[in-house]
Amino acid sequence: MSRPQPIEYADASPQVRAVFDDIKTTRNVEDVNNFWKYLARDPAGLRRTWESVKQVMAPGALDPLVKEMIYVAVSVTNNCDYCIASHTAAARRAGMTEAIFCELMAVVGMANETNRLANGYRVPIDPAFEG
Amino acid sequence: MSRPQPIEYADASPQVRAVFDDIKTTRNVEDVNNFWKYLARDPAGLRRTWESVKQVMAPGALDPLVKEMIYVAVSVTNNCDYCIASHTAAARRAGMTEAIFCELMAVVGMANETNRLANGYRVPIDPAFEG
Amino acid sequence: MSRPQPIEYADASPQVRAVFDDIKTTRNVEDVNNFWKYLARDPAGLRRTWESVKQVMAPGALDPLVKEMIYVAVSVTNNCDYCIASHTAAARRAGMTEAIFCELMAVVGMANETNRLANGYRVPIDPAFEG
Amino acid sequence: MSRPQPIEYADASPQVRAVFDDIKTTRNVEDVNNFWKYLARDPAGLRRTWESVKQVMAPGALDPLVKEMIYVAVSVTNNCDYCIASHTAAARRAGMTEAIFCELMAVVGMANETNRLANGYRVPIDPAFEG
Amino acid sequence: MSRPQPIEYADASPQVRAVFDDIKTTRNVEDVNNFWKYLARDPAGLRRTWESVKQVMAPGALDPLVKEMIYVAVSVTNNCDYCIASHTAAARRAGMTEAIFCELMAVVGMANETNRLANGYRVPIDPAFEG
Amino acid sequence: MSRPQPIEYADASPQVRAVFDDIKTTRNVEDVNNFWKYLARDPAGLRRTWESVKQVMAPGALDPLVKEMIYVAVSVTNNCDYCIASHTAAARRAGMTEAIFCELMAVVGMANETNRLANGYRVPIDPAFEG
Numbered sequence: 001m002s003r004p005q006p007i008e009y010a011d012a013s014p015q016v017r018a019v020f021d022d023i024k025t026t027r028n029v030e031d032v033n034n035f036w037k038y039l040a041r042d043p044a045g046l047r048r049t050w051e052s053v054k055q056v057m058a059p060g061a062l063d064p065l066v067k068e069m070i071y072v073a074v075s076v077t078n079n080c081d082y083c084i085a086s087h088t089a090a091a092r093r094a095g096m097t098e099a100i101f102c103e104l105m106a107v108v109g110m111a112n113e114t115n116r117l118a119n120g121y122r123v124p125i126d127p128a129f130e131g
Numbered sequence: 132m133s134r135p136q137p138i139e140y141a142d143a144s145p146q147v148r149a150v151f152d153d154i155k156t157t158r159n160v161e162d163v164n165n166f167w168k169y170l171a172r173d174p175a176g177l178r179r180t181w182e183s184v185k186q187v188m189a190p191g192a193l194d195p196l197v198k199e200m201i202y203v204a205v206s207v208t209n210n211c212d213y214c215i216a217s218h219t220a221a222a223r224r225a226g227m228t229e230a231i232f233c234e235l236m237a238v239v240g241m242a243n244e245t246n247r248l249a250n251g252y253r254v255p256i257d258p259a260f261e262g
Numbered sequence: 263m264s265r266p267q268p269i270e271y272a273d274a275s276p277q278v279r280a281v282f283d284d285i286k287t288t289r290n291v292e293d294v295n296n297f298w299k300y301l302a303r304d305p306a307g308l309r310r311t312w313e314s315v316k317q318v319m320a321p322g323a324l325d326p327l328v329k330e331m332i333y334v335a336v337s338v339t340n341n342c343d344y345c346i347a348s349h350t351a352a353a354r355r356a357g358m359t360e361a362i363f364c365e366l367m368a369v370v371g372m373a374n375e376t377n378r379l380a381n382g383y384r385v386p387i388d389p390a391f392e393g
Numbered sequence: 394m395s396r397p398q399p400i401e402y403a404d405a406s407p408q409v410r411a412v413f414d415d416i417k418t419t420r421n422v423e424d425v426n427n428f429w430k431y432l433a434r435d436p437a438g439l440r441r442t443w444e445s446v447k448q449v450m451a452p453g454a455l456d457p458l459v460k461e462m463i464y465v466a467v468s469v470t471n472n473c474d475y476c477i478a479s480h481t482a483a484a485r486r487a488g489m490t491e492a493i494f495c496e497l498m499a500v501v502g503m504a505n506e507t508n509r510l511a512n513g514y515r516v517p518i519d520p521a522f523e524g
Numbered sequence: 525m526s527r528p529q530p531i532e533y534a535d536a537s538p539q540v541r542a543v544f545d546d547i548k549t550t551r552n553v554e555d556v557n558n559f560w561k562y563l564a565r566d567p568a569g570l571r572r573t574w575e576s577v578k579q580v581m582a583p584g585a586l587d588p589l590v591k592e593m594i595y596v597a598v599s600v601t602n603n604c605d606y607c608i609a610s611h612t613a614a615a616r617r618a619g620m621t622e623a624i625f626c627e628l629m630a631v632v633g634m635a636n637e638t639n640r641l642a643n644g645y646r647v648p649i650d651p652a653f654e655g
Numbered sequence: 656m657s658r659p660q661p662i663e664y665a666d667a668s669p670q671v672r673a674v675f676d677d678i679k680t681t682r683n684v685e686d687v688n689n690f691w692k693y694l695a696r697d698p699a700g701l702r703r704t705w706e707s708v709k710q711v712m713a714p715g716a717l718d719p720l721v722k723e724m725i726y727v728a729v730s731v732t733n734n735c736d737y738c739i740a741s742h743t744a745a746a747r748r749a750g751m752t753e754a755i756f757c758e759l760m761a762v763v764g765m766a767n768e769t770n771r772l773a774n775g776y777r778v779p780i781d782p783a784f785e786g
Contacts, residue, residue, distance in 0.1 A: 002351040002522050004252045004363075035245070038252040042364030048448060049248065049371075052441055056241045061230040066197055067238050073204045074242035076775040079341055079603055082249040083242070084774060085260040089526040099192040101528075102566030105775045106187045107198050109573075111205035111214070113768035114166070117180065118213040119739060120731040120760040121135045121169040129216040129395050133653050133744040135756075173757030179579060180764075183572055207382040210472055210734055215381060220395040232397075233435030236382040240442075244375035250346060251338040251367040260526050264613040264784050266514045266625075297507070300514035304626030310707055311510065311633075317703060318499045323492040328459055329500050335466045336504035341603055344511040345504070347522040361454040368449045369460050373467035373476070376428070379442065380475040383397045383431035391478040391657050469644040472734055477643060482657040494659075495697030498644040502704075506637035512608060513600040513629040528776045559769070562776040573772065580761045585754040590721055591762050597728045598766035606773040607766070609784040623716040630711045631722050635729035635738070638690070641704065642737040645659045645693035653740040 006037035016040045019050050026054060033086060065094040073108045137168035147171045150181050157185060164217060196225040204239045268299035278302045281312050288316060295348060327356040335370045399430035409433045412443050419447060426479060458487040466501045530561035540564045543574050550578060557610060589618040597632045661692035671695045674705050681709060688741060720749040728763045 009020055009031070020040075023032045039046045057067055068091035075083035088101070096104075140151055140162070151171075154163045170177045188198055199222035206214035219232070227235075271282055271293070282302075285294045301308045319329050330353035337345035350363070358366075402413055402424070413433075416425045432439045450460050461484035468476035481494070489497075533544055533555070544564075547556045563570045581591055592615035599607035612625070620628075664675055664686070675695075678687045694701045712722055723746035730738035743756070751759075 002347065002354055034254045034257050035249055035252075038254045039248060041252070041360060042368065044448070045248075045364055045368045048368075048445055049245065052445060053241060053245070055437070055441060056234075056237045061228065061234045062238075066200070067234075069193075069197070070201060070204045070235065070238045071242045072775070073201045074208050074239055075246055076771050077205050077208045078243070078246045079770075079774045080246040080249055081777075082254045082256055083246045084777065085256045085526065087242075088775075089260045092526055097192065098565060102569055103187075103192045103198075104201065105772055106566065106569045106572075107193075107201045108205055108775060109768040109772045110183060110187045111202045111218075112209065112771045113764040114180065114184070115206055115209045115211040115214050115734075116731050116767045117170060117176075117760055117764045118166055118211055119734045120727070120763060121166075121172070122736075122739065123165050123169045123213045125213055125216045126165050129220045133740065133747055172753060173761065175579070176757055176761045179576055179761075183576060186568070186572060203382070207378050210377075210381045212384075215384065216395065223395055229434060233438055236379055237435065237438045237441075239382060240375040240379045243378045244371040246341075247338050247374045248367055248371045250341045251334070251370060253343075253346065264609065264616055296516045296519050297511060297514075300516045301510060303514070303622060304630065306710070307510075307626055307630045310630075310710060311507065314703055314707060315503060315507070317699070318496075318503045323490065323496045324500075328462070329496075331459070332463060332466045332497065332500045333504045335463045336470050336501055337508055339467050339470045340505070340508045342508040342511055344516045344518055345508050347518045349504075351522045359454065365449075365454045365460075366463065369455075369463045370467055372446060372449045373464045373480075374471070376442065376446070377468055377471045377473040377476050379432060379438075380428055380473055383428075383434070385427045385431045385475045387475055387478045388427050391482045465644070469640050472639075472643050474646075477646065478657065485657055491696060495700055498641055499697065499700045499703075501644060502637040502641045505640045506633040508603075509600050509636045510629055510633045512603045513596070513612075513632060515605075515608065558778050558781050559773055559776075562778045563772060565776070569772075573769065577765060577769070580758075580765045585752065585758045586724075586762075590724070591758075593717075593721070594725060594728045594759065594762045595766045597725045598732050598763055599770055601729050601732045602767070602770045604770040604773055606778045606780055607770050609780045611766075613784045621716065627711075627716045627722075628725065631717075631725045632729055634708060634711045635726045635742075636733070638704070638708070639730055639733045639735040639738050641694060641700075642690060642735055645690075645696070647689045647693045647737045649737055649740045650689050653744045 004038055004041060006034060007040040008037065012040060013043065015043045016046060019043075019046050022054075023050060035082065035086065065091060065096060068094050069096065069100075069104050072104060073111075076105070076108050077112060135169055135172060137165060138171040139168065143171060144174065146174045147177060150174075150177050153185075154181060166213065166217065196222060196227060199225050200227065200231075200235050203235060204242075207236070207239050208243060266300055266303060268296060269302040270299060274302060275305065277305045278308060281305075281308050284316075285312060297344065297348065327353060327358060330356050331358065331362075331366050334366060335373075338367070338370050339374060397431055397434060399427060400433040401430060405433060406436065408436045409439060412436075412439050415447075416443060428475065428479065458484065458489060461487050462489065462493075462497050465497060466504075469498070469501050470505060528562055528565060530558060531564040532561065536564060537567065539567045540570060543567075543570050546578075547574060559606065559610065589615060589620060592618050593620065593624075593628050596628060597635075600629070600632050601636060659693055659696060661689060662695040663692065667695060668698065670698045671701060674698075674701050677709075678705060690737065690741065720746060720751060723749050724751065724755075724759050727759060728766075731760070731763050732767060 007016060012020060020032050023036060039049060068087055071087040072091055075087055138147060143151060151163050154167060170180060199218055202218040203222055206218055269278060282294050285298060301311060330349055333349040334353055337349055405413060413425050416429060432442060461480055464480040465484055468480055531540060544556050547560060563573060592611055595611040596615055599611055675687050678691060694704060723742055726742040727746055730742055
């Protein structure tokens with residue numbers, strides 16, 4: 001068997017169920033996303049990843065919508081289908097409107113273009129940026 | 132001669148000077164960044180790129196600080212040294228504090244990690260994200 | 263016709279069949295993977311790529327399982343669906359257990375995260391690493 | 394000030410020093426790498442990242458040398474200068490010989506090549522890999 | 525609703541229709557590709573992107589076939605399914621033969637391999653390339 | 656010692672010298688680039704890589720200038736400093752003018768932008784591209 005298989009709550013070990021329960025409570029959802037069901041093949045990795053995501057994505061100096069948009073920007077740049085779908089959905093739940101989504105895409109597209117122009121022209125860093 | 136060379140204002144054609152002048156006025160800076168001096172080898176590209184950047188980065192549904200942070204997120208993911216340096220500086224001018232920068236990096240790092248976990252576990256997109 | 267089409271053994275030229283035969287013998291398989299059937303559009307490229315893969319993936323200073331895991335690590339980082347599927351399967355045939363797969367993913371995810379933290383914080387290389 | 398600055402042990406807060414101390418003890422080194430000194434701008438991120446790295450890189454189903462080689466494979470694919478330098482050094486300390494390094498590079502290069510051939514030829518995944 | 529939806533000509537605003545009409549005239553096609561129908565969610569972005577693409581892809585110092593092949597090379601390297609499919613089709617319309625396609629893929633694969641060998645061996649730039 | 660070291664002709668084994676001689680003859684150069692001197696740590700890899708590069712980059716359905724430009728496009732997309740420098744130089748030797756270089760960069764930048772727009776808007780492939 002080559003393809004990883006998900007673990008549903010009903011089949012999960014107590015260790016995995018504890019993480020699933022915390023995800024459901026923290027996010028106020030009925031069930032966890034596929035991402036967590038697949039990661040459950042690795043209970044220690046599931047716990048570590050969830051604890052890190054929970055800490056990193058909690059409100060802090062940045063609000064949750066901005067954090068989700070940054071997640072989308074990275075996922076679009078990396079072309080990760082699953083992550084684009086799941087974090088676009090999360091950003092919409094956090095308040096992303098159609099107009100915001102379009103501006104986000106415009107910035108992500110532009111940044112990917114100018115990144116390559118900077119590479120290709122071999123532009124040296126301005127001393128002012130190094131202070 | 133292999134390496135592209137910058138064009139300084141004093142040596143620029145009227146077409147290039149017009150773009151440089153608009154950049155300086157729009158951004159209220161004394162001189163343009165190296166990026167524009169190198170791109171000036173291609174006057175039509177310089178104009179097109181500047182017009183696009185000016186339009187995309189103008190305040191809209193997203194405020195300028197959020198746009199600069201998205202630019203940084205993409206540049207860090209692509210590992211473009213010049214773009215990381217210039218857009219980190221721009222984000223700081225737009226109000227990015229040390230605490231915000233650290234949170235931004237944490238989200239970018241986490242997104243790059245979970246993008247690969249989603250790839251490697253070959254996680255299918257949840258139907259709820261497709262609606 | 264836009265989409266490349268595979269070449270099956272029955273339709274292959276003698277030159278392509280010779281490569282297919284060598285793949286089947288070397289790997290002790292009934293048929294070659296889709297990868298080789300598509301690459302067969304370019305008989306010279308098929309031969310060159312197979313000869314290179316055969317040489318690079320042969321046991322040497324590294325054992326075949328480690329080589330397949332490195333292949334998976336690169337493919338996950340690049341998000342190449344086909345390569346993730348085919349080399350995960352190959353790694354399983356070479357002895358990769360579920361526990362090993364999970365640890366592999368954890369390292370790949372972590373490396374992609376810290377790569378971006380190093381980029382974003384613009385960490386200079388320690389002199390000790392340059393000796 | 395645009396460029397992030399490192400925090401040396403002498404200037405670190407007790408929270409940061411506790412992490413630095415654990416790194417030094419765990420790795421039996423005199424001082425921590427630049428990576429940790431820069432990440433110390435974000436004490437919570439420093440702790441979370443170190444705890445994750447310590448857990449992921451500990452011996453388990455894979456030995457430390459294999460883990461370091463996978464780290465190098467990802468870093469080379471992402472072109473992260475700092476990470477290539479630091480994890481190549483770590484791999485050498487873990488026993489990577491010149492011959493192993495050369496084989497590692499050969500596999501990483503080959504994987505990056507065949508990833509793109511699979512993309513460009515749009516190779517569909519073999520049913521056998523999906524079972 | 526998470527997933528972006530396309531805008532068909534019949535449902536498009538006059539602003540979007542004007543761009544669609546220009547695409548159809550310029551390319552002499554019956555209907556625009558999905559790419560433009562999705563981008564139409566952002567009318568300003570649609571116009572800006574089309575104006576840029578039209579300018580950049582027009583015959584100039586490089587002929588259209590070469591430009592399309594460069595587009596394919598980038599899209600294959602980034603693993604963008606849509607872009608690989610659409611620009612491979614465009615390149616074929618511009619005269620790309622099977623033999624040219626195969627050579628293109630061979631160069632793209634080789635470049636991706638040697639890029640990583642240069643990274644991993646940390647090869648310094650020859651002074652001759654810097655003049 | 657962490658950092659790979661080059662092997663100069665005077666210190667090279669007969670096996671390495673034979674490859675260096677073939678590079679010098681084929682390219683009509685006085686000395687080989689740093690790339691080959693570093694790869695010489697792996698004599699079998701040096702030979703395999705050179706034989707592949709020689710075969711792939713030879714004139715065929717595509718002329719050498721187009722092949723070098725494709726190499727540059729990939730290297731700029733991957734942000735490989737060494738490869739950008741060396742293949743830009745090679746493209747100039749093969750006839751790339753300043754105007755061609757600027758057009759090449761414009762296409763590479765545009766492709767990197769639209770790749771991300773296609774990703775982010777999750778554009779499905781048009782049936783016409785699949786025939």
